[in-house]
Amino acid sequence: xxxxxxxxxxxxxxxxxxxxxxxxxxxxxxxxxxxxxxxxxxxxxxxxxxxxxxxxxxxxxxxxxxxxxxxxxxxxxxxxxxxxxxxxxxxxxxxxxxxxxxxxxxxxxxxxxxxxxxxxxxxxxxxxxxxxxxxxxxxxxxxxxxxxxxxxxxxxxxxxxxxxxxxxxxxxxxxxxxxxxxxxxxxxxxxxxxxxxxxxxxxxxxxxxxxxxxxxxxxxxxxxxxxxxxxxxxxxxxxxxxxxxxxxxxxxxxxxxxxxxxxxxxxxxxxxxxxxxxxxxxxxxxxxxxxxxxxxxxxxxxxxxxxxxxxxxxxxxxxxxxxxxxxxxxxxxxxxxxxxxxxxxxxxxxxxxxxxxxxxxxxxxxxxxxxxxxxxxxxxxxxxxxxxxxxxxxxxxxxx
Amino acid sequence: xxxxxxxxxxxxxxxxxxxxxxxxxxxxxxxxxxxxxxxxxxxxxxxxxxxxxxxxxxxxxxxxxxxxxxxxxxxxxxxxxxxxxxxxxxxxxxxx
Numbered sequence: 001x002x003x004x005x006x007x008x009x010x011x012x013x014x015x016x017x018x019x020x021x022x023x024x025x026x027x028x029x030x031x032x033x034x035x036x037x038x039x040x041x042x043x044x045x046x047x048x049x050x051x052x053x054x055x056x057x058x059x060x061x062x063x064x065x066x067x068x069x070x071x072x073x074x075x076x077x078x079x080x081x082x083x084x085x086x087x088x089x090x091x092x093x094x095x096x097x098x099x100x101x102x103x104x105x106x107x108x109x110x111x112x113x114x115x116x117x118x119x120x121x122x123x124x125x126x127x128x129x130x131x132x133x134x135x136x137x138x139x140x141x142x143x144x145x146x147x148x149x150x151x152x153x154x155x156x157x158x159x160x161x162x163x164x165x166x167x168x169x170x171x172x173x174x175x176x177x178x179x180x181x182x183x184x185x186x187x188x189x190x191x192x193x194x195x196x197x198x199x200x201x202x203x204x205x206x207x208x209x210x211x212x213x214x215x216x217x218x219x220x221x222x223x224x225x226x227x228x229x230x231x232x233x234x235x236x237x238x239x240x241x242x243x244x245x246x247x248x249x250x251x252x253x254x255x256x257x258x259x260x261x262x263x264x265x266x267x268x269x270x271x272x273x274x275x276x277x278x279x280x281x282x283x284x285x286x287x288x289x290x291x292x293x294x295x296x297x298x299x300x301x302x303x304x305x306x307x308x309x310x311x312x313x314x315x316x317x318x319x320x321x322x323x324x325x326x327x328x329x330x331x332x333x334x335x336x337x338x339x340x341x342x343x344x345x346x347x348x349x350x351x352x353x354x355x356x357x358x359x360x361x362x363x364x365x366x367x368x369x370x371x372x373x374x375x376x377x378x379x380x381x382x383x384x385x386x387x388x389x390x391x392x393x394x395x396x397x398x399x400x
Numbered sequence: 401x402x403x404x405x406x407x408x409x410x411x412x413x414x415x416x417x418x419x420x421x422x423x424x425x426x427x428x429x430x431x432x433x434x435x436x437x438x439x440x441x442x443x444x445x446x447x448x449x450x451x452x453x454x455x456x457x458x459x460x461x462x463x464x465x466x467x468x469x470x471x472x473x474x475x476x477x478x479x480x481x482x483x484x485x486x487x488x489x490x491x492x493x494x495x496x
Contacts, residue, residue, distance in 0.1 A: 157453065157471050191429035191455035192469070209428050234431040236404055306403040313474075361473025363404070364431065367452040368470035370407035372477055 059102075060084070061132070066108055070174035075108050078136045084129055091126055092243065094250030100125045101149030106173040110139030114180040117221060119210070120166065121187065122147040122155050134214045138221060141178065145169050153364070156193030163198050170203055185210045185225065188232055234364040241302045244362045248298040248355070256294075260287055266390065270397035278397065282340075285332050286393065289344040292328055293351025296320040301356040305363075313366075314378030317356020321349040336396075343393035350385040353378060411450040412468040417441050419464035426456035426465060 051065050051072065052058055060083050065072040080088075091100040101123045108116075109132060118141045121131050128144060135142075145165050147155035155161035170176075170184070186194060188209045196207035211220050211231035220227055263286040268279030297317040301308060308316040325345030329336060336344070357378055360366040415426075422440035427433075431453065434446040442464070444450075454469025 153453075154471075156455075157469075188429060189431060189455075191459050192453045193458070195458050196425065197459070197461040212431060229433060232428070232431070233433050311405060311407050357474045361471065361475055363472070365404045365449075365451050366406050366472030367411055367450060368472045368477065369410040369412055369452060369468070371472040371474055373407055373410055375474055375477060 061129075066112075069177040070106070073106050073108050073141075073178070075110075076132050076142070078109055078132050080129060080133060084125075087125055088129065092246055094247045097247075098149055102128055102144060104144045104146035104169060106175065106178065107142040107144060108140065109135040109142060110137075112139040112141050114178070116140050116179070117183065117185055117225075118143055118175065118179060119185050119217070120145065120190070122150065122152045122161055124149050124151045124155075127151050130214045131217070134217050138218060140221075141175075143169060143173065143175065143184070152187045153189040153192065156190045159193050161190050161193045163193070163195050163202075166194055166199060166207075167202050170205060175205075182206055183208055183225075185220075187214075188212050188227070189234075236305075236364055238303065241305060241362075244359075245299055245302055248302065248359060248362065249294070252294065252298070256290070259290055263287055263290060266394060267397075269394055281335070282393075282397070285328075285335065285340075285344065286347065288332075289325065289328055289347040290351060292324040293321055293348040294355060296324045296348060296352030297355025297357075298359070300324075301352065302359050302362070305359075312357075312370075312374040312378065313360050314353045314357045314374050314382070317359075318349050318353035320356070321352020324348045324352065337399060339392040339396035339399060343389040343396065346385045346389035346392070350382045350389065353385075354382050405448070406451070406472075408448040411447060411452055412466070413444070413447065413450045413452065413456075414466040415442060415444050416464045416466075417443070419462050421462045421464070423461060425459040425461070429455040429459050431455070 049058060059074075060081050061076050062074040063077050064075045066075050087100055091097045102125055104123050110116075116139050119131065119135075120143045121127055123144045123146055128142075131142065145155075145161055146169070147160045147165075150158065150160060152161055166184070166186075182205050184199070184205045185208050189212055191209055194207060196209070199205055199207050208225050209227075210217060210225070211227045212234055213231070216227065216231040220231065264279050264283035267282035267286055268274045268276060270278050272278075297320070300320050301313070301317045304320075305316070308319060310316045310319065322345060325348035328344050328348065329341045332344070333341075357371075357375065360371045360374075420441045422437065422442070424437050424442070426442050427435040427437055432446070432449040432451060434444055434449045435442050435456065436445050437443070450467070451472060452467055452469055454467055457463075457465040457467045457469065
């Protein structure tokens, strides 16, 4: 004992006078003695939670565990901590987005009993956060399906938020032991992947489709599980569009490297076979045209979507790209001849059109038949515009 | 969504009113509200509002609705052209 003390004296000075709890009495005497010592001036932190297990980590958003006939169920917080917000920002920027997910299974909010509603959701963390923050005044069970970290609608479209996953998850969580009713409330947008009548037949649970948006859930619950028509339709507000822009841009760095490399190489070709000064000066103009094309197709078109004329996205992007191209030509007019100006305008138009077309995948209203139709028309034209731009740009070097 | 109209006359959606049992599920699940119930049968009010998500057909217990469902996503469709339908990856880091 004294030996131990002398070993620790260099760092531990003040002995603690905290009483030793009953739960620690079974430990070896030496441990108790060590616990009484305060290391480096500050008292030790709390004991490990009894819910901690080797190899597992308790998560910030879990505030407690509720005992149920199916075992302990984590009760989650209904407000977000800084760590949740940081994760949201990372996901919105496209950083490790596929891993922004939680373990599937049964969770709860408030103080649910056997009659409390069961809300079913996806295991994408943004989805889970959106749901739990709307449940501040609600006691409910939250059944999280394994949608591989994908949101409800996209997961339903990929058959991950599916009839079989739902049936499987209800069985694996022993939900029948936890609740005494047979209702499952699903987000309406899960209907693309779940056949309500098959769920009923397989496990006896009745699927009730709730509102599209989580913020309408308290109202839906208060209204006896009914949604007003406005709660059942998707929206695509300016904010909902703008928030998608960073992910659109996150796809671009890799292809952009090759595009810019090609732009500088092509710009150097001229009467002197290859000129580094031309590659730099003219290459910069082409790079600006490319950047303006990105601005047009991936930022301006999504933001101003409903106000840009045209039904197809390729046309909308081309219009904005053309306007951007015209602006560049005015900016660089002292350095440009006709063919050079034409090349830059075609370049921004084609890039803007292509990127705007790719935004179709982020919208909640484009049909695959429609997207395919516009692509079959637009892609050949975009390719043609780029080829003409290339020829005109190299040709301008020889003409000038 | 009245501000957002996509290409008209392209959807593959069909409704067989004779087979309809009038359960109203299509009206409930459609994210664009294109169905309504009349005389205990479903009716398509706004065919061009359809985005072919397939929710109605999936939840129709009478198989009265036909649609070729899919995602209206250009980069996904490009992948199906290049790599084939089975290999094309929607998701991961690329899109939704």
